Amino acid sequence: xxxxxxxxxxxxxxxxxxxxxxxxxxxxxxxxxxxxxxxxxxxxxxxxxxxxxxxxxxxxxxxxxxxxxxxxxxxxxxxxxxxxxxxxxxxxxxxxxxxxxxxxxxxxxxxxxxxxxxxxxxxxxxxxxxxxxxxxxxxxxxxxxxxxxxxxxxxxxxxxxxxxxxxxxxxxxxxxxxxxxxxxxxxxxxxxxxxxxxxxxxxxxxxxxxxxxxxxxxxxxxxxxxxxxxxxxxxxxxxxxxxxxxxxxxxxxxxxxxxxxxxxxxxxxxxxxxxxxxxxxxxxxxxxxxxxxxxxxxxxxxxxxxxxxxxxxxxxxxxxxxxxxxxxxxxxxxxxxxxxxxxx
Numbered sequence: 001x002x003x004x005x006x007x008x009x010x011x012x013x014x015x016x017x018x019x020x021x022x023x024x025x026x027x028x029x030x031x032x033x034x035x036x037x038x039x040x041x042x043x044x045x046x047x048x049x050x051x052x053x054x055x056x057x058x059x060x061x062x063x064x065x066x067x068x069x070x071x072x073x074x075x076x077x078x079x080x081x082x083x084x085x086x087x088x089x090x091x092x093x094x095x096x097x098x099x100x101x102x103x104x105x106x107x108x109x110x111x112x113x114x115x116x117x118x119x120x121x122x123x124x125x126x127x128x129x130x131x132x133x134x135x136x137x138x139x140x141x142x143x144x145x146x147x148x149x150x151x152x153x154x155x156x157x158x159x160x161x162x163x164x165x166x167x168x169x170x171x172x173x174x175x176x177x178x179x180x181x182x183x184x185x186x187x188x189x190x191x192x193x194x195x196x197x198x199x200x201x202x203x204x205x206x207x208x209x210x211x212x213x214x215x216x217x218x219x220x221x222x223x224x225x226x227x228x229x230x231x232x233x234x235x236x237x238x239x240x241x242x243x244x245x246x247x248x249x250x251x252x253x254x255x256x257x258x259x260x261x262x263x264x265x266x267x268x269x270x271x272x273x274x275x276x277x278x279x280x281x282x283x284x285x286x287x288x289x290x291x292x293x294x295x296x297x298x299x300x301x302x303x304x305x306x307x308x309x310x311x312x313x314x315x316x317x318x319x320x321x322x323x324x325x326x327x328x329x330x331x332x333x334x335x336x337x338x339x340x341x342x343x344x
Contacts, residue, residue, distance in 0.1 A: 032051055033051065033052075033053075034051050034194075035050055035051075035052060035054075035055045035056070036048065037050075037055070037056065037057045037060050041068075041179070041199065042068075042176055042200075044176065044199065044200035045200065046197075046199040046200070048183060048197050049196045049209070050194065050195035050196075051192065051193070051194040051207070051210075052190060052192050056190065059186060060183060063183060063186050067094060067179055067182060070092050070094040071098060071171050071175045071178075072175075073170060073171075073172075079092060080095065080169055080171060083160045084118070084169060089160075091159070092158075094178070097178065097288070098171050098174055098288065099115065099160075099169075099171075101288055101289060102115035102174055103115070103150055105293060105296055106150040108296065109296045109299060109300075111268050112266050112267055112273070112296070112299040113173070113295055113296045113299055114148065114150050114267035115150060115169050115170065115174075116147075116149060116152065116167055116267070117148050117170065117265055118168040118170035119131060119147070119148060119166075120144060120267065120270045121265055123141070123144065123270070124272060126263040131144075141269075141270035145270060146164070146166075147164040147166040149267075153169075173247075173291065173295040174291050174295075176200050176202045177199075177202040177243070177245050177286075177287040177288045177289070177291025178291070179202075180197045180199050180204040180288075181243070181286050181287050181288050183199075184197050184206070184287075193207045194207030194209075195207065196209070196215050201245060201247065201294075202244075202246075202290070203239070203243065203244050203245070204287045205239040205241070205242060205243075205244075206240070206241050207240070207241075208240075214238040214239060215238065215239045215240065216237070216238055216239075216343065217236070217238070217239050217244055218235075219233065219234050219236070219237065219246060219281055219322075220233060220246070221233065221322075221330070222234070222248050222330070234279075234330070234332075235320065235332070236342070237342060238341060239341065242284070242285065242341075243283070243286055243289075243290045244282065244287075245281070245290035245291040245293075245294040246279060246282075247279070247280050247281075247294035247295050247297070248298070264299060273300075275299070275300060275301050275302070275305075276301060276324055277297065277298060277301070277302055277305055277322070277323045278322050278323055278330070279320075280294045280295075280319065281294060281320040281321075282297070282317060282319050283318040283319070283338070283341060284317055285316060297319065297321065302321060302323050302333060306333055309335060310336075313335055313336065313337070318334075318335040318337050318338050319333075319335045320332060320334050320335075320338055321333040
């Protein structure tokens with residue numbers, strides 16, 4: 001009888017433990033909800049949506065602050081600022097990751113994309129400081145070319161080695177995409193399985209949205225804001241466990257001597273890239289790579305971009321190019337697999 005009673009006590013204890021954990025995990029599941037953290041970073045807007053049992057706003061903003069100390073060229077305490085100003089500094093993992101991807105993109109694009117073209121970006125008014133073009137623009141560009149080129153800078157361990165101290169870096173075409181990856185990694189560290197990270201035109205999505213569907217992404221119609229149609233969508237995609245980056249010159253441009261110039265610079269010429277591509281969107285596993293190659297495609301004409309995009313499909317790239325035909329009508333060129341993402 002005593003043995004039977006002890007068994008009952010043990011079974012009761014086990015039942016209590018099982019019941020407790022069932023109630024605990026059920027409670028945790030019920031407590032999860034979608035939160036949104038938004039604001040401005042890198043001179044653009046960001047919005048992060050995620051399903052969790054509490055807000056992660058502090059953790060997200062702390063992560064952005066740390067990222068700024070690595071790759072924000074406006075921040076005098078950042079690594080990239082110190083590299084640009086030849087101050088003694090050891091680079092961190094984030095800087096190295098972006099630098100190595102930028103060099104890869106430069107090699108694949110034949111140098112049209114180049115992280116060292118900061119002086120050209122500054123010259124055209126899109127960078128972190130102004131450069132006076134003087135009376136002879138071409139002469140100024142030729143002078144700047146002397147210390148521009150990805151082959152003139154490399155990493156030696158955690159040190160940046162420049163072949164010319166005047167070399168400066170601008171990672172704006174890749175850093176926002178990488179920041180999406182970094183925030184995604186932060187969310188993953190908290191076991192978040194449903195989220196969307198959007199920084200400007202760079203997005204990483206995982207799992208499902210609050211309605212239970214895969215995340216819906218809008219590709220804007222590439223027309224400038226002056227036409228009052230900036231909110232029109234050209235295409236709508238669904239994204240799951242993928243990144244997308246969109247680059248275009250239709251909103252970020254400057255007027256110089258009566259001519260409109262886009263912000264994408266061809267590092268080989270020193271001039272803003274002239275292309276019939278108005279918008280390039282790239283889908284890939286990580287947002288840093290998608291961001292870099294969306295810019296790469298904007299330095300090319302349509303035929304070159306399609307040729308490169310088709311070759312990169314073997315590595316998991318998908319693309320959507322929006323371009324203007326001879327009559328000015330908007331047309332699309334898509335990778336073979338892009339239909340798998342389109343919402344119709």
